[in-house]
Amino acid sequence: MIERDIRVAADALDQAAAEVSVAWKAAAAGHPVAPTDRLYFSNWEALCAVLTPKRYELLRHLRRTPADSIRALARDLGRDVKRVHEDVTALEELGLIERDATGRLTMLVDEIASSIRFAA
Template identity: 55%
Template sequence: MKKQIIVGGTLKDAADRVADAWRRAERGEPVEAQDNVTFLSWSALASHMTEKRYELLRRLHKAPAVSIRALARDLGRDFKRVHEDVTALEAIGLVAREGGVLRADYDEIRASILLDAPAA
C-alpha cells in the first residue's frame, strides 16, 4: 500500500479526487485505492515531517511496536518526545494504532508539491 502526501492541495482538490474516483468506479473502470494526506503548504508538511519522525516511521515499517515506551527504547530516545512524535504522525494518518500496537503498514510515501496551488 502507498500513502501519498500532497502539498499545496485544498479540501476541494481532495473532494475532486474522491468524486473522480467515484465516477470512474460507476463507469466500471478500475480504481486503485489511495490513501492521501493533504497539506496546504510546504511549511505545514515540514512542521510534521522531521528527521526523527522519519526515523520513527522507518522503524515502525520494519516492525510494529507494542507501545510508545518500547518504541522509545528501541530508538534510544526520550519517551516524551517519542510520544509527541507518535501523536503528531497519528493525527495526520502516518501512524496507526491498533489495540495499542503502533504500525506504519504502507510501503511508500510519495509527496507531490503543486506549484500552481494558491498560497496558504
C-alpha cells in the same frame, strides 16, 4: 503494497473538497466510488511541521521493527517517551501508523509518494 499519496499545493483544500464532491455525487447516483488514500498540505512548511526528521526516523524504525509499546519505541530510538508519544499520536492521525489493542505499534504503509506543485 500500501501506498500513501501526499500532495503539497496552495489550493490543497479546494482539491480535497473537489474530490469529496465528485465521490459524494457518484455515490449518491449509485455508482461505485474507489477509495483514495491522499493527504493534502497547503504548503511545504505545513508538511515539514507534520513529517519532521524525528517522525521520519520513527517511521523507518517501525517499518523495520514494530514496537510493543511507546515506551519500548522511545527506548529503541533513544528518545524521550513524551515526545515519542506526541509523534505517534500525530502519525496515527495521518494514518501512517497504528496501535493495536495491546499497544503494539506498526507502520501501515510501504511507500509514501509525494508531489509538490510549485506553480498553478
